Amino acid sequence: MKPMKFFIFVIAVAVLSACDVPQTNTNANLSNANTASANATNTNASPEARNLSEVPRPQKVAEMMFARGEQDAATPALKVLEPKDGATINSSTVKLKLELGGDLKGYKPMKDMTTGMGNHIHVILDNQPYEAYYNLDQEFELKNVADGEHTLRFFPSRPWHESYKNERAFQMVKFTVKNGAANSNQPTMTNSGQQMSSASANTNANATATPEGKDMQASTAGAVDFKRPLLTYSRPKGEYKGADADAIMIDFWLSNAKLAGDGGEYRVRYSVDGGEAKYIDNWKSIWLSGWTNGKHTVKLELVDKGGNLVDNGGYNSTMREITVTK
Numbered sequence: 120m121k122p123m124k125f126f127i128f129v130i131a132v133a134v135l136s137a138c139d140v141p142q143t144n145t146n147a148n149l150s151n152a153n154t155a156s157a158n159a160t161n162t163n164a165s166p167e168a169r170n171l172s173e174v175p176r177p178q179k180v181a182e183m184m185f186a187r188g189e190q191d192a193a194t195p196a197l198k199v200l201e202p203k204d205g206a207t208i209n210s211s212t213v214k215l216k217l218e219l220g221g222d223l224k225g226y227k228p229m230k231d232m233t234t235g236m237g238n239h240i241h242v243i244l245d246n247q248p249y250e251a252y253y254n255l256d257q258e259f260e261l262k263n264v265a266d267g268e269h270t271l272r273f274f275p276s277r278p279w280h281e282s283y284k285n286e287r288a289f290q291m292v293k294f295t296v297k298n299g300a301a302n303s304n305q306p307t308m309t310n311s312g313q314q315m316s317s318a319s320a321n322t323n324a325n326a327t328a329t330p331e332g333k334d335m336q337a338s339t340a341g342a343v344d345f346k347r348p349l350l351t352y353s354r355p356k357g358e359y360k361g362a363d364a365d366a367i368m369i370d371f372w373l374s375n376a377k378l379a380g381d382g383g384e385y386r387v388r389y390s391v392d393g394g395e396a397k398y399i400d401n402w403k404s405i406w407l408s409g410w411t412n413g414k415h416t417v418k419l420e421l422v423d424k425g426g427n428l429v430d431n432g433g434y435n436s437t438m439r440e441i442t443v444t445k
């Protein structure tokens with residue numbers, strides 16, 4: 120019977136390798152075909168936009184997700200204790216206080232000191248790039264906030280910055296700073312030294328001199344209405360280096376709006392470097408690969424089915440600059 124067993128073993132190995140080899144080839148052919156057709160159809164796009172393609176969640180992220188276990192299916196609920204919605208603050212220093220509840224399944228914001236990563240809350244002042252809030256037991260203050268009306272938006276995020284998109288994860292408050300005597304030549308900072316906004320005296324001409332390509336308009340709330348459809352830009356942001364630049368995630372939060380593919384009437388439009396507009400019709404993060412070294416702009420907009428911008432205080436069309444270093 121020994122030779123028989125050996126024979127079965129050989130067959131098994133042959134079958135396994137047979138499955139393996141053609142699959143790899145097929146994938147390679149498919150991705151070549153995709154690239155080829157993308158290049159053929161997008162002839163008007165910028166070189167960058169033409170080379171970008173949507174890819175699945177990177178293996179490294181998929182592994183991190185798996186390693187988290189049930190935590191990834193948490194439904195964290197945020198509560199803003201301070202500032203209270205509608206508060207008037209007679210100081211340019213604004214203290215933030217958040218409470219995290221909901222079905223957390225082990226989800227806890229905390230920075231791992233060895234990897235520099237961890238669950239965190241995205242904090243957005245007006246429509247500026249977010250800053251990360253890692254430890255809710257530690258104070259988080261905004262310093263040098265200009266007089267006037269402002270918004271703050273908050274939502275929990277995973278270590279790789281993909282946001283939780285369940286109900287009650289997102290919170291937004293409006294507050295007013297009065298007689299705060301902020302220095303208008305200086306940006307708003309956090310108590311840990313992160314820049315939250317441009318200096319309000321900056322003009323668009325200075326835009327590239329500041330980190331992360333912030334819009335560089337004076338940071339104020341505008342006429343944003345919490346009850347109307349609202350797109351909150353989250354990612355990409357800042358610098359992407361090495362393997363982290365292979366696939367870059369677009370992530371956003373949607374309030375009071377359902378995308379067409381989710382049974383609603385809105386679409387999210389994005390374009391890179393001013394190139395061809397593309398659409399996202401399901402509310403989830405997407406990953407784009409094919410980036411070249413250097414600075415790139417990413418524009419994200421909420422539009423209706425006819426492609427018209429759905430304005431909400433200027434927040435539904437946001438452009439950021441990112442830097443790619445491979």
Ligand SMILES: [Cu+2]
Nearest residue numbers: 241251276280
């Ligand atoms: Cu993040």
